[in-house]
Amino acid sequence: MITMVSTIANGGTYIQPRVVKEIINSETGEVRDIETVKKDRVISEETAQKMLSMMHSVVAEGTGKNAQVQGYSIGGKTGTSEDGVNTGKYVTSFIGVAPINDPEVCILITLYNPTGEGGHQGGGVAAPIASQVLGEVLPYLEVKKNNEEEKQEVEVPNLVGMSINQAKTALDELGLKIEAKEEFDENNKIIKQLPKAGIKIKQGTSVIVYKNE
Numbered sequence: 001m002i003t004m005v006s007t008i009a010n011g012g013t014y015i016q017p018r019v020v021k022e023i024i025n026s027e028t029g030e031v032r033d034i035e036t037v038k039k040d041r042v043i044s045e046e047t048a049q050k051m052l053s054m055m056h057s058v059v060a061e062g063t064g065k066n067a068q069v070q071g072y073s074i075g076g077k078t079g080t081s082e083d084g085v086n087t088g089k090y091v092t093s094f095i096g097v098a099p100i101n102d103p104e105v106c107i108l109i110t111l112y113n114p115t116g117e118g119g120h121q122g123g124g125v126a127a128p129i130a131s132q133v134l135g136e137v138l139p140y141l142e143v144k145k146n147n148e149e150e151k152q153e154v155e156v157p158n159l160v161g162m163s164i165n166q167a168k169t170a171l172d173e174l175g176l177k178i179e180a181k182e183e184f185d186e187n188n189k190i191i192k193q194l195p196k197a198g199i200k201i202k203q204g205t206s207v208i209v210y211k212n213e
Contacts, residue, residue: 013038069134
């Protein structure tokens with residue numbers, strides 16, 4: 001199921017699944033990458049886009065609403081099936097991709113015979129779990145939110161010896177913030193900073209400064 005949905009997310013091209021991304025020799029540090037292997041086109045790119053659009057609708061306004069993650073566009077499909085005939089047991093699931101406009105993650109949640117308060121429908125018990133997982137994974141992968149400008153990396157300047165106002169001006173020009181751990185007056189100079197000068201960080205990040213006595 002993951003391979004099938006990944007094929008849709010990849011524009012209709014089948015990508016051979018792999019478990020290992022790279023192998024690192026613990027003694028020499030040598031890294032051997034496991035290449036991504038592209039196979040045949042399974043469906044047209046047009047069909048893949050239509051499928052993604054329908055999956056987006058499922059989460060935006062259908063049975064997969066509980067898989068929504070604030071700030072991100074998620075696509076998916078819920079599933080509910082009987083586990084055997086007249087057993088009263090069910091298999092419930094949610095499968096999806098995110099973000100829908102440029103998929104980076106494919107997720108499958110499968111629950112066997114769920115018995116909690118949410119019932120046994122995929123949208124009721126599996127989709128919320130997908131929401132929780134994606135809510136952690138997408139920020140960890142630094143996937144930008146909808147309508148969020150991609151932040152650039154800039155090099156931290158050397159602030160040592162500057163006054164707090166001079167440092168603030170220097171950081172403002174780079175799109176960085178300043179955080180003083182102590183109260184500065186006009187006579188105080190910066191003697192230490194974190195991160196150190198030369199380190200690259202994303203715009204909007206704070207640089208912590210310390211003063212002399």
